[in-house]
Each structure stands twice: as structure tokens, then as C-alpha cells.
Amino acid sequence: MHYFSTNRKSPLVGFEAAVLRGQAEDKGLYFPEQIPPLSDDLISSLAAKSNDEIAFQVIRPYVDGEIPDETLFDICRETVDFPFPLVEVSLGVYSLELFHGPTLAFKDVGARFMSRCLRYFSKDKSSKTIVIVATSGDTGGAVASGFHGIDGIEVVILYPKGKVSRVQELQLTTLGENVTALEVRGTFDDCQALAKRALADEELQKTVFITSANSINIARWLPQQFYYFFALKQGHGEPPVFCVPSGNFGNIAAGLLANRSGLPASSFIAACNANDAVPRFLASGELRPTPAVSTLSNAMDVGDPSNLVRVLELFGRDIGKAKEMLSAVSVSDEKTADTMRSVYRETGYVLDPHGAVAFRALSDYLEKHRGKKGIFLETAHPIKFDSVERIVGTFGDVPAEVATLESRTKHSTEIEPDYHTVKEILLSKV
Numbered sequence: 001m002h003y004f005s006t007n008r009k010s011p012l013v014g015f016e017a018a019v020l021r022g023q024a025e026d027k028g029l030y031f032p033e034q035i036p037p038l039s040d041d042l043i044s045s046l047a048a049k050s051n052d053e054i055a056f057q058v059i060r061p062y063v064d065g066e067i068p069d070e071t072l073f074d075i076c077r078e079t080v081d082f083p084f085p086l087v088e089v090s091l092g093v094y095s096l097e098l099f100h101g102p103t104l105a106f107k108d109v110g111a112r113f114m115s116r117c118l119r120y121f122s123k124d125k126s127s128k129t130i131v132i133v134a135t136s137g138d139t140g141g142a143v144a145s146g147f148h149g150i151d152g153i154e155v156v157i158l159y160p161k162g163k164v165s166r167v168q169e170l171q172l173t174t175l176g177e178n179v180t181a182l183e184v185r186g187t188f189d190d191c192q193a194l195a196k197r198a199l200a201d202e203e204l205q206k207t208v209f210i211t212s213a214n215s216i217n218i219a220r221w222l223p224q225q226f227y228y229f230f231a232l233k234q235g236h237g238e239p240p241v242f243c244v245p246s247g248n249f250g251n252i253a254a255g256l257l258a259n260r261s262g263l264p265a266s267s268f269i270a271a272c273n274a275n276d277a278v279p280r281f282l283a284s285g286e287l288r289p290t291p292a293v294s295t296l297s298n299a300m301d302v303g304d305p306s307n308l309v310r311v312l313e314l315f316g317r318d319i320g321k322a323k324e325m326l327s328a329v330s331v332s333d334e335k336t337a338d339t340m341r342s343v344y345r346e347t348g349y350v351l352d353p354h355g356a357v358a359f360r361a362l363s364d365y366l367e368k369h370r371g372k373k374g375i376f377l378e379t380a381h382p383i384k385f386d387s388v389e390r391i392v393g394t395f396g397d398v399p400a401e402v403a404t405l406e407s408r409t410k411h412s413t414e415i416e417p418d419y420h421t422v423k424e425i426l427l428s429k430v
């Protein structure tokens with residue numbers, strides 16, 4: 001399998017090179033040259049297959065022998081070793097709960113898969129690989145946990161002081177060992193600028209191999225296809241409508257990729273918060289990104305979604321074709337909070353703000369399309385967002401891991417948003 005850059009000014013690369021580079025030199029995103037058709041056997045016998053087996057069969061053509069089958073199977077098994085239940089919340093509306101992994105959010109799957117691919121590709125290197133990542137909350141925890149204890153890899157996480165939730169901060173700062181948390185006296189943008197500068201620092205690159213674990217890496221993007229198969233495996237009957245709470249559009253792009261390769265689905269809805277660049281784009285045909293605004297569903301506060309280009313590639317860059325399968329809506333904070341309250345009142349189910357955006361978008365759609373069945377992706381556990389208790393009055397059932405987390409001690413290094421400090425810390429990891 002070859003991967004091309006969506007900007008088409010960089011050479012084709014294989015799986016390993018695409019994973020190690022992350023982003024193509026021309027700043028495009030890597031995209032598979034062909035979309036491998038799934039075997040009929042996989043689709044017709046999903047319910048009889050284990051999650052490990054499904055994951056392996058879905059990802060295998062994309063890796064295309066660059067990791068031996070036996071190792072790849074182990075990687076898949078470790079990646080999906082927690083439950084992905086499908087729960088009926090109201091009549092015909094199902095929640096695919098993606099928050100049963102170690103950091104209680106769906107990003108665990110991509111982070112675990114990527115860390116294990118990097119471990120495999122770094123195994124013969126004499127020097128360490130450094131993974132740097134800036135986070136506004138969810139990504140950092142998933143990456144920290146995914147890479148924790150992986151030999152040969154040091155992880156450096158930059159997060160904005162005072163701007164992540166309590167549980168998120170504990171997830172970032174309590175692992176230790178090969179995970180270093182830098183608490184930056186600044187904003188998420190400051191953190192991102194520092195990480196980008198390190199990745200572009202040629203002098204630094206001469207001494208260490210440094211890469212990112214952000215969401216555009218194919219090793220984080222491609223395994224997100226698994227969720228949709230796990231959902232279908234538990235559903236019965238006709239192909240469902242999938243509704244995906246979307247920020248950078250990686251998750252929904254993975255669902256659409258799965259669909260292009262044969263996963264049955266009726267259609268896809270991208271549920272956005274007030275950051276509505278894509279709903280406006282699908283309506284007008286013009287992309288006008290705006291600076292991100294803060295909302296309750298803060299992991300989706302993205303003004304210019306990077307994976308939109310992958311969505312378009314899937315439809316031969318034909319927006320008309322894309323709209324046959326994909327719609328996008330924007331849900332305000334007010335409606336999100338209303339939905340969280342009414343769903344709790346009527347069903348006892350506690351939605352997190354991201355899942356609530358999707359629940360609302362899906363319910364509105366199903367009202368106009370009677371008789372269809374819908375699945376929304378519940379991307380994080382409510383306990384990760386301090387606002388849930390304020391709005392709903394409860395976090396619902398709190399997983400046992402949270403209590404363990406609370407008994408741990410935070411270890412972080414507080415720094416100014418100053419590149420030289422970051423560089424010194426990176427060099428000390430070699």
C-alpha cells in the first residue's frame with residue numbers, strides 16, 4: 001500500500017514512512033492510494049468474529065506486510081482489549097460507548113495502536129525516539145497512557161496550566177517513567193507552537209529522532225475504523241445512520257473510509273458545536289475557516305478541521321458526492337445543555353457534552369427520517385468534563401479507575417512558554 005500526500009507535492013511512501021513522518025513534507029496529509037475492499041465474509045459474519053479478529057482484518061491491507069501478521073495481530077489485540085458496548089438510550093437511538101479504555105475517551109484506540117507501531121519500527125534503533133504532543137485535554141492523556149512503558153520511546157506532553165479538567169490533568173501527570181508532563185504558563189496555542197517548533201528544529205533532529213503523535217498520523221487515524229464495525233456487530237437489521245461528534249473530523253473520516261471499503265451504513269452525520277466550518281462548507285461549497293470559539297464540548301473546538309481534506313479525497317473531491325452520504329449540523333451550547341438535562345430526566349442516561357451534541361443532531365435527523373435506526377458515538381466519559389455535574393447534577397457511574405487516579409501524585413514541570421527551556425528538556429531525554 002502506498003500513501004500519497006493530499007497536497008500532491010511529496011513522494012509516495014509506505015506505511016512505516018508515513019507513520020514515522022506523521023505529516024508529508026508538503027504539509028499535506030497522507031492518504032491511501034487505494035481503498036481496499038473488505039471481504040464479504042468479514043461483513044456477513046461480523047457477529048461471530050472477535051474484536052481482535054475484526055481489527056486485524058480491517059487494518060491488515062493498510063499495513064500491507066510492513067509489520068508481520070503475527071505482530072500486527074498482537075498489536076490489534078492490545079489496542080482493543082476493552083469493551084465497546086452499544087446501549088439503547090431511547091427508542092431507535094443507540095450510544096456506542098467508546099469511553100471504556102484507560103483514559104475514558106475514544107482517542108485511546110488510536111494512541112495505543114500508534115504507540116505499538118512505533119515500538120515495532122523503533123526496535124532496531126540504538127537511540128531513543130521522542131514523541132512530543134501538545135494537548136488541550138483529551139489527546140495528551142490518551143497519548144501518555146498509550147505510550148507509557150513502551151521501550152525506546154520518551155513522551156513529552158505540553159499542556160496549558162489551569163485549562164484542562166481535573167481528571168484530564170491527573171491522567172497526564174501521574175504516570176511518570178517515560179512520560180514527562182510540561183505545564184505551560186500559557187494557552188493551548190502556545191503549547192502547539194512549542195511542539196511545532198521542536199518538530200521543525202533541524203539542529204535538534206540531528207541529535208534525536210523526534211516525532212508527533214497528533215491526530216493526523218495514519219496510525220492514529222486508520223484504526224478508528226474499528227468502532228464502526230464493533231457497532232454493526234452488535235446491531236441488528238438494516239444499516240444504521242452514524243452520528244459522530246466532530247472537531248478535527250478524523251473519527252468521521254475513518255467511518256466514511258470504512259464505508260467506502262464496504263461497511264454498510266445508511267448515512268453519516270457530522271455533529272459539530274458552534275465551530276461550524278464544515279456545516280457552512282457543505283451548505284455553501286465554500287470553505288471559510290474561522291478562529292475556534294470555546295464551547296462546552298471543548299475537544300471539538302476546531303476552527304479549521306484538518307481531516308476535512310481526507311473526507312473530500314474519499315469522494316474524489318466532489319462535494320456533491322460527499323453530500324449523498326454525509327450531512328453536517330451545528331448544535332449550540334444551550335441546546336447541548338438542554339439535551340444533557342432532558343435525556344437524563346427521561347432516560348437516566350448521562351451524556352458528556354460531546355455525546356450530547358451528537359445525540360441532539362441524531363434525534364433531530366431521525367424525526368425527519370422516520371423508521372431509521374441511529375447510532376451516535378459517545379466519545380468520552382462524563383467524568384472528564386467538570387461542566388457535566390453543573391448541568392446534570394451528577395457524573396453518573398464513575399469508573400473505579402478514577403478513584404485510583406485521585407490517589408496518585410501529580411508530577412509536572414511548570415515552564416514559561418519558552419522554546420529554549422523545552423529544547424533543553426528534550427535533549428536531556430536522549
Ligand SMILES: *Cc1c(COP(=O)(O)O)cnc(C)c1O
Nearest residue numbers: 138247248249250251299379380
Ligand atoms: C477529539 C475528540 C472529538 C473530536 O474527534 P475528531 O476526530 O477530532 O473529529 C470528539 N469528542 C471527544 C471527547 C474528543 O476527545
